[in-house]
Amino acid sequence: MINAAYPKYESYRDSGVEWVGAIPASWNVRRGKWLFKKMDRSVRPEDEIVTCFRDGVVTLRVKRRTEGFTNALKEHGYQGIRKGDLVIHAMDAFAGAVGVSDSDGKSTPVYSACVPRVEGTVNPHFYAYYMRHIALSGLLVAMAKGIRERSTDFRFGDFADLALAAPPIEEQTAIVAFLDGKCAAIDEAVRIKEEQIRLLAERRQILIQQAVTRGLNPDAPMKDSGIDWIGQIPAHWEVKKVKHFGRNRSGDGITNSQLEDDGTYEVWGGNGLMGYSDQYNVDGDYIVIGRVGAYCGNIRLAQGKRWISDNALILRISGRVSSRYLARVLQAADLNRLNESNAQPLITGGKVSNLSVPYPPLDEQNSIVAHIASGFDKIANAIVIKQSQITALREYKTSLINAAVTGKIKVL
Structure with a gap:
């Protein structure tokens, strides 16, 4: 349905990586370590805790919620996080806890704070979408367990060795803009339907x-x-x-x-x-x-x-x-x-x-x-319809992200 609604690239080629599959002919495949480097920053006195959530939001904890967390008394190994970092949660990446931080702050050492190895060649927001696609499709768990039996940890070393599709930076940025707009519209539609369910x-x-x-x-x-x-x-x-x-x-x-x-x-x-x-x-x-x-x-x-x-x-x-x-x-x-x-x-x-x-x-x-x-x-039937519409919207959003970041559709 999505592939039919948007144009495709003129030509594709085999990426040479089984799980990446075919990619647009203008794209490359590069390992994570050639795209990003891991930062190890000291913590500043004014830094507040940044949390990487499973929905891909990386923000100051106080902006979202404070209950349900275990706070470290001495914060051993905590590191500095900066706005724009690609943050990967080693324990929860498989569930989608990968995103770009919207704030400066500090975090547990379980997180990897990544920045482009060469400034201006990589858009961290593209790889946040891309890595969440990999995670939520189950590939990250399969790869992590292949590296480390019975474990779903995904550390920076695993990310560094991972072969990733690498579009030109202009296409990365265009894909991010496209997905930001589409996802915001879908999220708003979901919010409206959830509010309708609450009113029902x-x-x-x-x-x-x-x-x-x-x-x-x-x-x-x-x-x-x-x-x-x-x-x-x-x-x-x-x-x-x-x-x-x-x-x-x-x-x-x-x-x-x-x-x-x-x-x-x-x-x-x-x-x-x-x-x-x-x-x-x-x-x-x-x-x-x-x-x-x-x-x-x-x-x-x-x-x-x-x-x-x-x-x-x-x-x-x-x-x-x-x-x-x-x-x-x-x-x-x-x-x-x-x-x-x-x-x-x-x-x-x-x-x-x-x-x-x-x-x-x-x-x-x-x-x-x-x-x-x-x-x-009557109310129950109306709620069921709204819930099915929400499910369809979320599935559409997932499919749209997956198609865009893997090059199955062309958004330029």
Whole structure:
């Protein structure tokens, strides 16, 4: 599809390197060491940490995120990084951690900071695109393992010996300009679709909130519920506490050794399926509520035999309410508000039991559940379409980069 949309070079020749394959006749093949040299700079007092991320962005860590990193206390072996350096992450290059730094700073010695061996003959941005093509196509892993069994390290010595396609500098620069423009447009299209998905997810939450608090009859007389998160409700509805409909308790701990690939019963935690077991601790009609950690407040309706872990609460339904309706009400209630911990999120059973919820007649509960399900189906279909469009855009971007940096298309 891409090759048909863009012109090709007038002629091609065999590069003489198996994995490089055919290249435009005007291109050369050169080893990394004749294109780049590795810099070993000292660190300056004002230098901040530069991080090479897997998406090819190389920037000051504080510009992007600071959590999730292990900070070295003494920074042994740290080196200076300069704006414009081609930076290769020895441990993560196989996953795409190769790019051009947009900042001056310092980095761990795991990085290789490379500059053109001869100024004006190499565009580092071209080789950032090119090396990420090699990495994400799996070639880098294969080559690294061939050099160093069972290791995916890609050090400067490996890069130095690597045979690389070498277009004339004018073509390198033209390819970079072409890809920068195309990739920016594709990334913006992806961002817009991701925002549309976020808005659809918000719409899903609004659909639940409106249905379980205001009902389906827009002309129904309303009254104040007396509860902040609920607001007004139809005048003939009641407000009751969750404990009126059933009792809840924490699930039971289970170890990894108790999980079995071929177990009879599903094991659920705060976010659903964790594995399988030959034991169960619940049976019947119940709601599973994530009670701790990242899935705190997550709601899942369940029936039948399962093992529910101690990462979740088990709310048994007494039969005086539709379990499907109550599950939707709990989703609308945003149980994260009940978090009692300043550290790891935590919801207690007592807080859930004493939560006030709107309580319409049973026939209205069932109508509300059906209304939400119908709306969810439409929203879910829209989200699936957006997600497939994002996947197609990302695949197109990858294919476009690969075609441009390998000379399969001509962008001049």
